Amino acid sequence: MAAPNTRPLFPEEPAERHTLSVVVDNEAGVLGRITGLFSARGYNIESLTVADISDDHAVSRITIVTTGPRRVIDQIRAQLDRLVPVHSVTDLTELGPHVERELALVKVAGTGEKRVEALRLADIFRARPVDTTTGSFIFEVSGSTSKVDQFIALMREVGLVEVARTGVAAMARGREKA
Amino acid sequence: MQGREMSGAQIVVEALADLGVELIFGYPGGAVLPIYDALFRQARIRHILVRHEQGAVHAAEGYARASGKPGVVLVTSGPGATNAVTGITDALMDSIPIVVLTGQVATHLIGSDAFQECDTVGITRHCSKHNYLVKETERLGPVLHEAFHIATSGRPGPVVVDIPKDVQVARATYRRPGPIQHRSYRPRVKGDLGAIEAAVEMLAAAERPILYTGGGVINSGPNAAQALRELARLCGAPVTSTLMGLGAFPASSPQFLGMLGMHGTYEANMAMNQCDLMLCLGARFDDRVTGRVDAFSPDSRKIHVDIDRSSFNKTVRVDLAIEGDVGHVMDDMVKLWRARGHRPAITEDWWARIRGWRAVDCLAFRQTGPEILPQHAIARLYAAVKDRDPIISTEVGQHQMWAAQHFRFEKPNRWLTSGGLGTMGYGLPAAIGAQLAFPGKLVIDIAGEASILMNIQELGTAAQYRLPVKVFVLNNEYMGMVRQWQDLTYEGRHAESYSDSLPDFVQLAEAFGWKGLRIERPDELDSGIAEMLAHDGPVFVDCRVARLENCFPMIPSGAAHTEMLLAPSEVAGTVDAAAEALV
Numbered sequence: 077m078a079a080p081n082t083r084p085l086f087p088e089e090p091a092e093r094h095t096l097s098v099v100v101d102n103e104a105g106v107l108g109r110i111t112g113l114f115s116a117r118g119y120n121i122e123s124l125t126v127a128d129i130s131d132d133h134a135v136s137r138i139t140i141v142t143t144g145p146r147r148v149i150d151q152i153r154a155q156l157d158r159l160v161p162v163h164s165v166t167d168l169t170e171l172g173p174h175v176e177r178e179l180a181l182v183k184v185a186g187t188g189e190k191r192v193e194a195l196r197l198a199d200i201f202r203a204r205p206v207d208t209t210t211g212s213f214i215f216e217v218s219g220s221t222s223k224v225d226q227f228i229a230l231m232r233e234v235g236l237v238e239v240a241r242t243g244v245a246a247m248a249r250g251r252e253k254a
Numbered sequence: 255m256q257g258r259e260m261s262g263a264q265i266v267v268e269a270l271a272d273l274g275v276e277l278i279f280g281y282p283g284g285a286v287l288p289i290y291d292a293l294f295r296q297a298r299i300r301h302i303l304v305r306h307e308q309g310a311v312h313a314a315e316g317y318a319r320a321s322g323k324p325g326v327v328l329v330t331s332g333p334g335a336t337n338a339v340t341g342i343t344d345a346l347m348d349s350i351p352i353v354v355l356t357g358q359v360a361t362h363l364i365g366s367d368a369f370q371e372c373d374t375v376g377i378t379r380h381c382s383k384h385n386y387l388v389k390e391t392e393r394l395g396p397v398l399h400e401a402f403h404i405a406t407s408g409r410p411g412p413v414v415v416d417i418p419k420d421v422q423v424a425r426a427t428y429r430r431p432g433p434i435q436h437r438s439y440r441p442r443v444k445g446d447l448g449a450i451e452a453a454v455e456m457l458a459a460a461e462r463p464i465l466y467t468g469g470g471v472i473n474s475g476p477n478a479a480q481a482l483r484e485l486a487r488l489c490g491a492p493v494t495s496t497l498m499g500l501g502a503f504p505a506s507s508p509q510f511l512g513m514l515g516m517h518g519t520y521e522a523n524m525a526m527n528q529c530d531l532m533l534c535l536g537a538r539f540d541d542r543v544t545g546r547v548d549a550f551s552p553d554s555r556k557i558h559v560d561i562d563r564s565s566f567n568k569t570v571r572v573d574l575a576i577e578g579d580v581g582h583v584m585d586d587m588v589k590l591w592r593a594r595g596h597r598p599a600i601t602e603d604w605w606a607r608i609r610g611w612r613a614v615d616c617l618a619f620r621q622t623g624p625e626i627l628p629q630h631a632i633a634r635l636y637a638a639v640k641d642r643d644p645i646i647s648t649e650v651g652q653h654q655m656w657a658a659q660h661f662r663f664e665k666p667n668r669w670l671t672s673g674g675l676g677t678m679g680y681g682l683p684a685a686i687g688a689q690l691a692f693p694g695k696l697v698i699d700i701a702g703e704a705s706i707l708m709n710i711q712e713l714g715t716a717a718q719y720r721l722p723v724k725v726f727v728l729n730n731e732y733m734g735m736v737r738q739w740q741d742l743t744y745e746g747r748h749a750e751s752y753s754d755s756l757p758d759f760v761q762l763a764e765a766f767g768w769k770g771l772r773i774e775r776p777d778e779l780d781s782g783i784a785e786m787l788a789h790d791g792p793v794f795v796d797c798r799v800a801r802l803e804n805c806f807p808m809i810p811s812g813a814a815h816t817e818m819l820l821a822p823s824e825v826a827g828t829v830d831a832a833a834e835a836l837v
């Protein structure tokens with residue numbers, strides 16, 4: 077997904093990681109509009125999730141994790157905001173305290189001590205085995221992106237086979253709707 | 255309101271008529287035959303048959319730009335739609351309100367690589383402001399009304415509506431909708447009053463202010479041009495304009511510095527560089543305007559008024575951004591300025607410096623010798639037509655820049671040119687569109703011999719509808735602008751920039767039923783122009799000009815405003831790799 081960010085416009089600024097929550101009309105092509113905007117303008121996508129969030133299936137929430145210098149992030153927000161089917165763009169990182177969660181399925185194969193160690197580590201990370209054979213596990217792990225990253229890194233040492241990740245779902249803390 | 259049942263094709267016609275559409279530009283084909291039949295059986299909407307779909311879109315752009323009303327295009331699926339893509343992109347780059355209706359294969363065939371199927375909404379997704387694939391006939395009416403709303407409001411632009419053939423045939427109830435309240439699209443018209451107050455204070459306090467105006471002032475409508483005049487009068491600041499904004503402020507005003515940017519005037523670019531306050535009104539700090547960004551107007555505070563928030567801080571950092579319609583914002587600025595009884599702090603010294611830059615007389619040229627200088631041709635054309643309030647379109651190249659420099663515009667909507675995309679082949683169809691909007695006006699396409707060939711087939715359209723369009727070709731036998739860059743950057747190696755095997759334009763024009771004229775010597779210029787103007791039908795003038803003349807002043811790509819080249823003698827012929835990589 078990640079497109080190289082080649083914009084030399086404001087090189088003096090360090091890249092920041094921002095989580096954007098974008099509420100869109102659930103119409104055909106809306107995801108293409110958004111991913112196309114990122115690739116056409118050379119913005120990064122670290123992760124993108126999308127799902128229907130309303131009773132009548134009228135709107136979806138797209139959660140995008142992106143990185144870039146401050147002014148590029150501002151551009152991304154403005155560019156998203158001017159797309160016709162976009163209802164709102166919220167920069168959760170800018171807004172302040174928010175929750176970010178990601179889920180991953182992690183397949184590990186091995187026997188003997190490796191297998192025991194995998195189970196032990198999974199326990200520490202509160203990862204649940206959701207499929208088991210005598211030679212393998214699939215663990216379900218959820219949490220922040222960095223927790224999932226760490227878990228996967230550890231699993232590499234005990235026989236990682238493959239990974240499927242959902243990408244980030246995020247929401248502002250507190251009782252208000254962002 | 256009471257609805258009526260009718261076919262999708264009839265809904266298209268009804269909706270267009272309800273939306274006030276008087277004419278549409280199109281080209282038929284299998285996937286739009288139901289709509290063509292519905293058009294045939296009514297008399298409210300006039301259809302103009304072009305000769306190529308790209309021509310239809312540019313004609314709609316010219317119509318829109320000249321009249322302020324949206325232009326409408328109707329083309330078939332597949333090649334009809336893909337031929338329209340350049341025009342759609344052009345309208346997006348220059349913020350021109352058009353609605354493009356494309357036929358599509360029947361819904362059950364979509365995705366099967368059917369005959370003349372293409373993914374029109376996929377192809378145009380990123381070159382339109384918005385697009386729709388209408389899969390139910392009931393949706394057609396609401397979508398068309400929404401499409402016009404989106405094309406014409408906010409930052410205007412092209413909207414594509416793709417209509418499968420079965421949707422045109424099926425029947426549904428059409429109801430004229432009330433005012434459109436879009437669920438998610440709500441462009442902001444009024445600017446934030448606090449920000450406008452701050453802008454007025456900054457402008458009033460500025461000692462060296464400049465107003466930098468763009469196409470947004472024209473898009474905002476005639477009121478915005480009026481507000482600009484008023485604001486400029488009150489604050490006394492010099493005014494410069496982008497290529498797209500020419501005409502919003504009268505060129506004859508002593509406050510006008512001419513166009514800025516790559517081929518702008520010395521005084522405009524120096525004043526931009528040296529000002530202490532820049533008020534950017536409906537322009538977007540395009541790279542053709544800023545030159546080297548880090549050297550762009552280093553000591554100024556910048557205020558940016560734009561209806562599109564994404565234009566703020568995109569290429570140049572501004573101190574104050576005001577989101578809103580530039581006409582409304584200027585109205586509010588004028589009111590506030592008056593209410594506060596401001597007197598401008600602009601200094602006499604600022605105008606003295608501007609007078610000094612003006613004295614350089616950067617657009618001067620000397621017509622001597624047997625060859626017509628292109629600048630001279632435009633100056634003579636201008637002298638001959640200026641009292642007739644003409645509409646001028648252009649193609650793309652040196653002739654376009656010379657026209658921008660030497661033709662002077664007093665009013666908005668008189669200057670039609672492809673700025674953002676720089677589309678060769680724009681000018682003739684755009685002139686046709688403008689002529690249809692204003693049948694009684696003088697409309698001239700100032701063209702290059704290479705560009706005109708890109709949509710030359712539209713000579714047939716003008717002939718069919720008896721449009722007295724004039725095409726004035728500055729024929730230098732070169733893709734002059736390409737050759738100029740080769741002179742500047744590649745030591746004059748003219749790779750493929752010679753216009754070889756040109757047709758005999760006079761005979762070509764006559765073959766299309768136009769009057770053809772050739773002007774070859776300086777002493778034929780005035781009489782040739784007079785002959786062109788005297789003929790009340792379409793006239794094609796092949797004006798042979800100096801082949802190797804280059805367009806100055808010029809700020810080379812990526813150079814600072816202060817590094818402007820004023821004359822050919824300053825051209826080095828080579829540049830470093832970093833500069834070579836810039837367009």
Ligand SMILES: Cc1ncc(C[n+]2csc(CCOP(=O)(O)OP(=O)(O)O)c2C)c(N)n1
Pocket residue numbers: 649650651652653654676677678701702703704705706728730732733734735736
């Ligand atoms: C469709 C398209 N293709 C290529 C170009 C690149 N280009 C810019 S100016 C130019 C030459 C135009 O030649 P001509 O129409 O004779 O105008 P002149 O510069 O000689 O006045 C070319 C090829 C373009 N702008 N548009």
Ligand SMILES: [Mg+2]
Pocket residue numbers: 651702703704728729730731732733734
């Ligand atoms: Mg030429």
